[in-house]
Amino acid sequence: MSLHDSSLKDSRSAPATPGGLSVLSRLTDPRVYCTLFALSLLVIIPAWSGSTFMVHVFVTICVFGALATAWNILGGYAGQLSLGHTVFYGLGGYTAALLLTHFGLSPWIGMIAGAALAALVSLGIGYPCFRLRGPFFSLATIAFLEVVRLLSIHFNGVTGGSAGLVVPLQIGWPWMIFREKINYLYIAFGLLMLCLAVSYAIRHSRLGYSLTAVRERDSAAQAAGININGVKLWAMAISAALTALVGTFHAMYMTFLEPATLFSLATAIEIAMFALIGGLGTVAGPLLGTVLVVPLAELARGWLGASANGLHGFVYGSVLVIITLTLPGGLVGTFGPFVVRLIDRLPGGGRTRADVVAPATKIITGTPGEVVLKAQNLVKRFGGLTATDNVSLTLKRGEILGVIGPNGAGKTTVFAQLSGFLTPNAGTIEILGPDGKWHQPSSPDAFARLGIGRTFQIVQPFGKLSVLENIMIGAFLRHRSVDDARAVALRVAKLMGLDDVKDVEAGTLPIGGLKRLEVARTLATEPTILLLDEVMAGQSQSDTVKMVELIRAIRDTGVTVIAIEHNMQAIMSLSDRIVVIDSGKVIAEGKPDAVVRERRVIEAYLGEDFVDAQGL
Structure with missing residues (x-):
């Protein structure tokens, strides 16, 4: 995989080709005609x-x-x-x-x-x-x-x-x-x-x-x-x-x-119970749960008459206990994949969905070097603890800004404020929008719509969804069509080296794959500012090198990057500027080679005794 893959810079404007099928073609799909036959019964x-x-x-x-x-x-x-x-x-x-x-x-x-x-x-x-x-x-x-x-x-x-x-x-x-x-x-x-x-x-x-x-x-x-x-x-x-x-x-x-x-x-609980028995979050599950339980209760009442008053509750409860203990995924969650494989063996089965041409990536406009984000005097307190103390920073279009500091310094808290997940007790955050005006969004989704994309230090995949579906959720921010979102997700998955596991359940990926998935889902939102929170943690040396090259390739498309990292060699070679945070305060800012020589930075990492012993 080339990290300078043309898919990252693709500005094609070709319309998406339709991925749908005609009504007649759909009716010859065994999943469709088997479903219609079962319902007709x-x-x-x-x-x-x-x-x-x-x-x-x-x-x-x-x-x-x-x-x-x-x-x-x-x-x-x-x-x-x-x-x-x-x-x-x-x-x-x-x-x-x-x-x-x-x-x-x-x-x-x-x-x-x-x-x-x-x-x-x-x-x-x-x-x-x-x-x-x-x-x-x-x-x-x-x-x-x-x-x-x-x-x-x-x-x-x-x-x-x-x-x-x-x-x-x-x-x-x-x-x-x-x-x-x-x-x-x-x-x-x-x-x-x-x-x-x-x-x-x-x-x-x-x-x-x-x-x-x-x-x-x-x-x-x-x-x-x-x-x-x-x-x-x-x-x-x-x-x-x-x-x-x-x-x-x-x-x-x-x-x-x-x-x-x-x-x-009681009826409200029964309704929820039918869905739980059949399989929550599935289309067929609630109906299958109903088909399993209702006839048992109704037939028992019909056969036993008045002596069966309240028997339906016993039947419902018994089935629920059995299903919960033996089939925690419900009927569809447990047997669904097996049944689908059997149905796909019927005539007309095993079809693959036609891919569509991914829509053009959003072109980032603006003047290189102009300020696109301003954070001024950010203060965030948790009870008596001041996590960020008058933190100010600016971000310029097209640069990579590295944020470093010891563990517990407040770096992730700054990120949470810059992406709307925490509201500062004092201070302001302004973002230059695509309309050329400054905005002060108040919620994480508002930050995302303005072009702020972020990853999480502790990975947060949608574990029950496939890798491709995870990336699609990011793509939906800019593309309403499912076909377009899927095409964008396929393009990003290939870029991130995830195309070979695109159909795998995301929760089963190793930590390295989950880190790449975090970046992929964020890239699919087509951000103008990308916040990366320790994306190289847990990566092998070769994967770290690839990630560094990828971040540079992303920057070359016009995306501005802020990265928190503990891998000092990687962040120093990658960043145009470095901001050092310690105990919630910015203690140094400047070019990487100058920042690492500052006494306060060395003290933050190695302590005053080491600095004094070295005569720094």
Whole structure:
């Protein structure tokens, strides 16, 4: 691999060639036709059986499969464990029922109104709750669910309170109430297909990759320019709207609404459990979990009658315990790769995706040598410890600035402030934007959008994603298309010597590979200023030499570099200027050969006694 590979300097403007396939070609893919056949069985089996009970079972499967799939957009993709999701299910049901009862509007209209209301309510819930971490978010969603349930009981003049609300029995498609149960199955199946289609589209979109990045490592996601609360709110709004659509249908199916049923915590937990059993963060997992568990519970209740009250909870709990202990990745996570390999052996299988021409790299404009970053009098305190004490530095376009100092000197704290991960207690950071104006961004993603790319001292890969997908997440900052982001990621992977492991799960790479992946993901954001935090640590001598050459090649494209390093030989040979930090203060700045001779620098590394003994 040439470190001066033309791919780094490529300024081609050729449009990306389409990587997609025609509809007919897709239908001949065994993954597609096997999926469509399996889904069609959800209608064929009950229709063929002629049993109303069997139809009811499959309606229930479709309803809870759709609910679990909708929940998975937030709980699986984004990793936000909502246990109050039935608040949106209930809103959808009550909105349609009230519009039908008081205004005579069709439930189809009420379904849309309920989805819109649920999306708005989700934003009101998500905005404060996404500031919470871990179990506190789950507890907050439960609290909101309980508040809404109590309000629906209190306003009994509108909702019917604890006595419930009976849906007016108007038969026909406009009113979503039928004598033949098979019609309910058609609607339930249609809603399931809608939820699956939306889930699939999100999973393979820029939003889906962003949600996965946030779930895996939110700090690395922010460094890639992802607004973590913004993408979570999108996920919650979409999930809530789909849940409300299903809630409207289910209310019409039951023809009776009561707060205890529509705003049920137990139902919310069941929905999450189906996704967990099938496989969180997968498209098919929530439906497979539902198909496994719901028939067992429904058939047991059908066979045992009233004596089986509460049995479904026992069935759900038993299956969950077994799956959690034996298949921690869920059904899809455990058996999915094996099943896919079998399907790919069928006629039309084993296709490879056509590569597209990578879009042109962003051209960095500006005058060489002009100041592009100004940090003035940065002060950062952690309790009584002052980590940075009036640190000031400037960065000029096209230079490599080395930052050195003993361990614990405050170098990484400076980096965290220069990239927005820490807000200084005092001082300012200004960045020259592409518009020629000075900006003071306030969040890591805002810094990234202005062209600040950073690596982390402790590597932060998205461990469950492949190497190529990790790099794609960086590329999405400048390229919205998945095909374009993939093409850019392939180009960067080749540059960094990662093309031979591009399909490997990132978490399995050795430390040297992880360091290169950190740089690759950052390069894919096409930064104008690159902050490298000890990227040569853990590298072999030959890899260190290659990294030095690579950094120089990056600088030659117009990217300005700040590098923290403990490899003194490498950083001294690489840097145009050196800044030395000790005990949170800048103690020296200048050309490398001059800085290393300064008494204060030698004292910082070797101590005063050594300096005095040498007569320096």
